[in-house]
Amino acid sequence: MKTNSVERKYVMPGDVVIEGDHNPIANVIKSGNKIISTKIGMAEIAYNGVRVIPLNGTYIPRMDDVVIGKVADMNGFAWEVDINSWFFGILTGSAVFGRQFSSSRDSMKSQFDKGECLIAKILSFDRTRDPLISVSGPGLGKIKEGEIAYITSSKIPRVIGKKGAMIKLIEENTGCRMTIGQNGAILLKGTDEARTKARNAIKLIGNQAHTSDLNDKVISLISK
Amino acid sequence: MSKNNIERISGRAPDELRNVSIKAGVIKNADGSALIEFGKNKIMAAVFGPKEVHPKHMMISDRAIIKCRYHMMPFSTDTRKRPNISRREIEISKVIREALQPAIIMEDYPRTAIEIYIEVLQSDGGSRCAAINAASTALADAGINMRDLVTACAAGKVDGQVVLDVDDTEDKTGEADMPIALLPNTGLITLFQLDGNLSKEEFDKALELAKTGCDKLYKLQRDALSEKYFDGKNGNKEE
Structure with a gap:
């Protein structure tokens, strides 16, 4: 097996993600030698195991969040x-x-x-x-000022982006300061116009988190 | 005495389902929801949770509890139905809960309650099967950990002939009605009821027929979910 490649696919509860000896990481169960998804989401098969990144669901608290x-x-x-x-x-x-x-x-x-x-x-x-x-x-x-926007908590990593790329992109282009809560709440600070733009960008990420070229879509929305 | 392929009242073939359409995510206030139109049945299912248990003494420390309420709207039948929960609705709530329970991984949500509300807007025969299909789609939509979806379909015997998906008129004139629910990927049966009499051969045939019906409904459930989440791309399932 290749060590660094990650295979992705859409799955639903009950779907067999992969057969064989793999390490179940998150949102999957092992039944015999099959790895079965328990959520709707994107399955990732990597060298160290199999996980499903859910597209919905309630926030589960974790230490230090x-x-x-x-x-x-x-x-x-x-x-x-x-x-x-x-x-x-x-x-x-x-x-x-x-x-x-x-x-x-x-x-x-x-x-x-x-x-x-x-x-x-x-x-x-x-x-x-x-x-x-x-x-x-x-x-x-x-919190003394600002407004709070909500998004499904599993989509928070997309709002942050790779090494904070997405959050930086939104902040620089709208002039709105964002504080991200891992529970899916995002605090927006800035002028009315900046907040509206940022809110729309978050809404777009919420609707299209599973699609590719999300960066371009956000840029075109903000610069409109 | 079995006559072959006699006309059904609705004009369907013996192995033909009624028209079914399922839509996921129809109620914004619920964590997960689905609307199913199953022939003349129109049923809405909404799922809330996992959330805190009330009353607190019902809480179980190592797993979730499931609350299920099946209710028929006053205008869902020919004559007005009293809006109170009837004996029949209590029974159906129980069988639906027990049909869905094996699919839900309750150990993942200790000390919580998962609430399933099913409202029948318009009723026809086979509403418990339709309700199970809608409820399991709503559970998946709510993002609750599940071993599998749950799919339900009925078979029965009408005018001496084994048929799939018994509707209201056929249920009243027919000899038997057999609703089943199963986990489609493993084939494990979670609901089994039989109202009437069937011989051994008829029973085997009816079970086989109900399973083919479940397969078709499973595809529709997947379509409904993939429409909402994957823009219609149908997972990785081989057709």
Whole structure:
């Protein structure tokens, strides 16, 4: 087998991606000596294994992901943040106020209130508990201005592009600053016109993520 | 006494399906959806989830639970149907859930619920089969991990003849109705019901016929999904 070539094809649940001894990586199951896809998407057969890049589905939190969410609920000890996934991200009081946090002394509302948006990082998630998130770190914290655009989370790599090529292309051509959350939320900052252009570009990527020459399509859309 | 190739009421051949069309992604608010027109049946299926379980005590710590609701609209039948969930709808909800469950990889979504809502807009015979086809297309559209799609089709016996895809009039006058659902790539059967009497030979013939019907419906499901996701290019499946 060639070592560096990657074979791609469209698959649906139940389709045999390839037969033989291969390593299943993501969104595939092994049944006998067949590798079977479990999602609609693009199958990639590489030297190190087989994966399916899904074209739809809900965001699954992963450690160290930067996500953009909205405070959905709060109590005396923690905020529940809607991060576009099955469960709310839990932002604990001690993650914001530090070890000395006391719910009687510190006012939760002084930091985040219901309906406010924030950029956070996933601290831990293993499907047995709700994901824990944190706002301490560069670039993280409350969102004070801008608007949020949404896209299917599996298409985020296409918005970023190879080594950030696509994000750079959109930013340079529209003058809009983008912050990308791995959960499919993208924060746009800039003038009305810049944001509209960027929003349209994201929409185009959402509709045509699986097609080739995406760069050219985005350029022609922006320069229109 | 079996007469060969007598005319069916609808004018179809014994191994002919009604006209079927499936469309995926018809409801924007749902995570996945599908609309199927199966003869006179018009059925919409919407899938939500995986999402949090309510009430919380129904949560299972190592896998998802599946909630399924089959409901007929008041205007779906000749005379107005009361909108309450009837005994028949509860039963069909259960068999549909159990037909879809083996295909869904529930272990991938612990502590969540996957909700399937099926609304019959217009009814004809064989609505449970049509509903399963729509629901499994909607599940794939929602991006839920599945071992396979689920395809369903009925066969039966009308006027002494084994026929494919029994419709409403044939169901009322005929001798037997046998809906089945299966996983098309492995051939495993997930739903099997038989209403009426069939001899051993008739049974074998009916099962064979229902399987050919499932093959045709599987192609239509694939077409519906590839239309939405791959601009009509039909996956890698050899035709």
